[in-house]
Amino acid sequence: MAEQKTMVRDLTNGSVARQLLVFALPLFVSNALQAVYNMVDMIIVGQFIGGAGMSAVSIGGDLLHLLTFVSMGFASAGQVLIARNVGAGKMKEVSETIGTLFSFLLAASVLISVVCFALRYPIMHALNTPPESFSYAMDYMVTCIAGLVFIYGYNIVSAVLRGMGDSKRPFIFVGVAAILNIILDYLFVVVFGMEVFGAALATVIGQGVSFVSSLVYLYIKRQSFGFDFRLRSFAIRRDSLKPLVMLGIPMAIQSAAVNFSKVLLMSWINLEGVLYSALAGIFNKINVVGGVVSMSFTAAGSSMVGQNLGARKYERVPRILATIAVIGLALFSVMTVVMVAVPERVFGMFTGDVAVLSLANILIIPMILNFYGAATRSISFALINGSGNTRLNLAVALIDGILMRIGLAALLCFSFNMGSLGCWYGDAIAGFMPLLIGLVFYLSGKWRK
Secondary structure, three states: OHHHHHHOOOOOOOOHHHHHHHHHHHHHHHHHHHHHHHHHHHHHHHHHOOHHHHHHHHHHHHHHHHHOHHHHHHHHHHHHHHHHHHHOOOHHHHHHHHHHHHHHHHHHHHHHHHHHHHOHHHHHHHOOOOHHHHHHHHHHHHHHHHOHHHHHHHHHHHHHHHHOOOOHHHHHHHHHHHHHHHHHHHHHHHHOOOHHHHHHHHHHHHHHHHHHHHHHHHHHOHHHOOOOOOHHHHOOOHHHHHHHHHHHHHHHHHHHHHHHHHHHHHHHHHOOOHHHHHHHHHHHHHHHHHHHHHHHHHHHHHHHHHHHHHOOOOOHHHHHHHHHHHHHHHHHHHHHHHHHHOHHHHHHOOOOOHHHHOOHHHHHHHHHHHHHHHHHHHHHHHHHHHHOOHHHHHHHHHHHHHHHHHHHHHHHHHHOOOOHHHHHHHHHHHOOHHHHHHHHHHHHOHHHO
């Protein structure tokens, strides 16, 4: 039992603010380092290859994020289920959920990789990939597809650890991998001249190291949560699969809807040429920072809400949400000041291409809107995901990801003739929809069920 205490963290007692910060800070750094993979690719490729390379990394990176929707959705669902079972003291259910989660998601990663490789050319054409960056984008896409299983595997292990209240170890594993990715990026792209393929290969190797190291740690600590890693333990159990599917499908659709909208918007932006495609890459990568903060507080808040609901400590939930709001809004206010004060330095990190930089200031206001949309999103998703409300997850996915994000972008881009700028404003404004839906859900009191 002494071992179990070091593996499973109780999030139902003590200071809410302290627990949230202690839990969310490693998550933030971990997610930031994970985001560094593609961001470093963009920076190094932008500095040494130029606009065509940036366009390729932007297109390939957005497509890769879309392909991880199953992993993100079901891993988040697994994390919530593990957290709730930990809070209720049901360790047998925790073990069975882990085995089902592993087998289901790893099989899904292989299937998705095979299908996308077979359809790689139609996919590139459907995205309106500029001719100047087509071969680069194909290299990036194919290489990252080959490493998709590592992304899925790492998300599984992270979900298990975070569901038990451990956010430090995922940070350590991805930190080592991120440093390796930076070194290999420079080595492959600059020293060996492997261009965009080298950047993608560095990313895949880094992801592989992250997955393997986290899996080894989980195996070493297996006795603390009763999962023995024997072949029979990886059987997909119906009792575990049903709640995982019921919660995971809406979460996967939510992730897919948002990422699909970004890919679709990218295809519209690509119609304006390689310069705007490169700008879209900068826009998306800076907004990754906002997404990292939002995802970190969502994941930490979901585990905290899940455990407290499992323990029937309802009075702590409003305090958790209020703490997320205060910290998130403060952080994004700092980011806004930096964006307004020194935009040229922010944009200059990604490229020295004068033609791209001359247009970059049009991104400032949409970026600031995205920052605050991300800050408010984490409040709602912590409550919705932590309570396991599958119907509301699905509603948010459809309203935020499809109806509002694509609808607003299409309206501004085509009906108001705003072009690419309309896509960016539409994406930013739609980001506030989860706040409205989450507020109604909170006031209804249904999260207590």
